[in-house]
Amino acid sequence: MITKKPYVITEIIKETPDVSLFKFKAQDGSTLSYDPGMFVMIHYRNPQTGEEIGRAFSLASKPDDAELEFAISMIHGRFTSHLDTANVGDVYYFSGPYGQFKYNPTENKKVLFVAGGTGVAPFLSMLRLIDEKKYDTDVKLIYSMRHPEEIIRKGELDSYKSTMKFDYVITVTRQETDADKSWQGEHGHVDAEMIKRHLNDTPERTCYVCGPLKFTKAVQDALTAIGVDKSRIKADVWGE
Ligand SMILES: Cc1cc2nc3c(=O)[nH]c(=O)nc-3n(C[C@H](O)[C@H](O)[C@H](O)COP(=O)(O)OP(=O)(O)OC[C@H]3O[C@@H](n4cnc5c(N)ncnc54)[C@H](O)[C@@H]3O)c2cc1C
Incomplete structure (x- = not known):
């Protein structure tokens, strides 16, 4: 029960x-x-x-x-x-x-978080902990969403750039609204090329991926194509 x-x-x-x-x-x-x-x-x-x-x-x-x-x-x-x-x-x-999708501060001091939409939620928890405990962790976040207005807690993410070893990349997948078209950052789905454009040390990182099934599958494939060992990829799949 x-x-x-x-x-x-x-x-x-x-x-x-x-x-x-x-x-x-x-x-x-x-x-x-x-x-x-x-x-x-x-x-x-x-x-x-x-x-x-x-x-x-x-x-x-x-x-x-x-x-x-x-x-x-x-x-x-x-x-x-x-x-x-x-x-x-x-x-x-x-x-x-x-759940087993846990950030372990002693495991690896270099991590990559890849979020699809609201899949950024567990990464907020991880970032909040890393920031509070001042863990010496180098964090890169790749955050994918349909439209720029969907970004969650942008001010908080920006603040971590100055309090810890953190940076993020946002990619917008749609080209429908004026805001989509004028978006100055990345466009399109997360793939191996996009990851390589922003990181040259991905195989050294423990990678955490969270979002819908198609997204997590595509990102896991991209990470293995870049040379990340499967044991270093953790995924939290939220459904279809
Ligand atoms: C481990 C885990 C953690 C999760 N954490 C979160 C979280 O932090 N925040 C969050 O918003 N959701 C999260 N989810 C998803 C959440 O559990 C529900 O599936 C979601 O809220 C939809 O439930 P519902 O009853 O409203 O929709 P349902 O009645 O179950 O589904 C209605 C329709 O919407 C589709 N659908 C289901 N989920 C989604 C979705 N996420 N986006 C678009 N379409 C969908 C279904 O295929 C169906 O056609 C998580 C799922 C898992 C497995």
Whole structure:
């Protein structure tokens, strides 16, 4: 029997047109022990029928934060439709944490994070921890999204450029809006050529990839083509 604990929404921030940041705290005031990269199952319980629906969400907060934070894409599916109408004070039921997609500070001092859309959430947790603990880790982030307005926590990412060994590249995959066309950074899907344009030491890095199945598969293929050993590639796949 899985134990589920009630958590209360303490803050909702509309971060981008489709993504909201949700903060939760345990109703009984307890804290959750987890590593960056792990996820929890969040369950919505229908107050009338008692029926539950649960989905996995990666923790974007760092382990000792007072609240648990998540970056959630409002895709109007079965679960996110409920969350889209949620308010501060609403209760959801959590189980976990789960997962092996963990950043290990002693493993390798050079890492590459590759995020597809909201797949940046576990990397926020990792970056927050690396920054707080002042780990001597060299981090490069390649962050792919459809449109420039989808970038999550840009100010925070920019701030890490001066507080740690960190840099990021954003690639915009669509050419639809004026903002897409005038985007000054990278365009197109992440592939071996793009990675090589920005990094000449990829095989020395432990690589973490997070996003939808097609994205993670393409990035893993690109990394192995560049010469990264498969044992150095960790992937968190979020579905189709
Ligand atoms: C380990 C793990 C961690 C995850 N962490 C996060 C997270 O931090 N933030 C987050 O937003 N999501 C995350 N997800 C995805 C999340 O669990 C749900 O799948 C997502 O919120 C959709 O649930 P839903 O019930 O609203 O949609 P459903 O009713 O399950 O699906 C509706 C339709 O949307 C499609 N779909 C499902 N997921 C997506 C998607 N992400 N983008 C576009 N279309 C989709 C489905 O194929 C289906 O056609 C994670 C998934 C896993 C496995």
